[in-house]
Amino acid sequence: MSAGKFINFEGIDGAGKSTHIAYVAGWLRARGHTVITTREPGGTSLGEKLRELLLHEKMHLETETLLMFAARREHLAQVIEPALARGDWVISDRFTDASFAYQGGGRKLDLRKLIALEQWVHPHLQPDLTLLFDVPLEVARGRLEATRSPDKFEQEKAEFFAATRAAYLRRAEEFPDRFRIIDSTQTIKDIEISLDKVLSTI
Ligand code: TYD
Numbered sequence: 001m002s003a004g005k006f007i008n009f010e011g012i013d014g015a016g017k018s019t020h021i022a023y024v025a026g027w028l029r030a031r032g033h034t035v036i037t038t039r040e041p042g043g044t045s046l047g048e049k050l051r052e053l054l055l056h057e058k059m060h061l062e063t064e065t066l067l068m069f070a071a072r073r074e075h076l077a078q079v080i081e082p083a084l085a086r087g088d089w090v091i092s093d094r095f096t097d098a099s100f101a102y103q104g105g106g107r108k109l110d111l112r113k114l115i116a117l118e119q120w121v122h123p124h125l126q127p128d129l130t131l132l133f134d135v136p137l138e139v140a141r142g143r144l145e146a147t148r149s150p151d152k153f154e155q156e157k158a159e160f161f162a163a164t165r166a167a168y169l170r171r172a173e174e175f176p177d178r179f180r181i182i183d184s185t186q187t188i189k190d191i192e193i194s195l196d197k198v199l200s201t202i
Contacts, residue, residue, distance in 0.1 A: 004033065004088045005202060006080065006125070008095035010168060011133030012161050013154050014140030016184045016191075020133070021093055023192055027199055028089055036083045039093035040071065044078045047071040055151040062113070065103045069117045072096065076122055096122070097130060097171050102153065105167020106160045129202050131195070132172050133184040137161050 007024065009017040025035045041051040050071040054064060072095070083090045096118050103109045137158055144154055172179035180198045182191060 004084055004086070004090065005128040006084060006090045006092070007129045007131065008092045008097065008127045009131050009133065010094060010097050010101070011135070011184065012101075012137070012140050012165050012168070014142075014144040015133040015135045016143065017131070017133040018093060019188060020131075020182075020191060020195060021091055024131075024195060024199065025091055027195070028091075034086075034088040035091060036079065036088055037091045037093070038075070038079055040075060040095055040098065041068055042071065043075040043080075043092070044071075046074050055153065058152070061103065061107050061109055064107075065099060065109055065113070065117065068099050068103065069121050073121050076125070081125070092127075095127060095130075097127075097132075097168065100171050101164045101167040105170075106153075106156065106164040108163070126175075127178055129198070130172075130175070130179045131198070132168055132179055132181045134165070134169070134181050135184040137165065139185055 009021055009024075011017045021037055025037050028035045040047070041054050042048045050067050053059075054067055054071075059067075075092075080090050080092070099117070100111070100114055104111050104114050140161065141158070144150065169181075172181055182194055182198075184191065186194070
């Protein structure tokens, strides 16, 4: 069995990524892989406490960014790196690309600060595959309105999500080898067909 790989799921709120995590995990398990599914911010007991703060408390942009990376440091040390060292596959609902999209794109934090944090926290590790679920804003917002009460990020205005989506797409252009853009306006069945194609190439 080949060594495990690291896959992150990304997209603006309402893009529908969460629906497909179980599908990808099932696809890999059916092929004999051990798969861990986890999320950011979160994934550890400290990380989940930080998630509560990050999703509900107002704070300075740099505080928010540092806490995202603090949660990530713990997540890497406790969950991601040990799993990959065992040869397991790791699927994370968001990773550092989300910081570039939300704090960098949405909130306009200087990218040099994000690059410095990325270099500090995981200088030698990047996902093997990044699935970017991409939808026009109107579709994403329509889906969000149909769900539960919005968190701090989900309450942001359309311009925030436009900038976040654009930052994700720029990041995909910058790292074409690992990014795959999934057109998330498709039906769930058609998205599964796209995912089958992508997964059979890794
Ligand atoms: P999300 O992954 O969308 O979870 P749920 O589906 O339960 O709402 O929520 C996490 C939020 O955190 C999302 O709005 C994006 C934000 N976030 C950042 O702003 N920066 C980051 O680095 C990460 C990992 C997430």
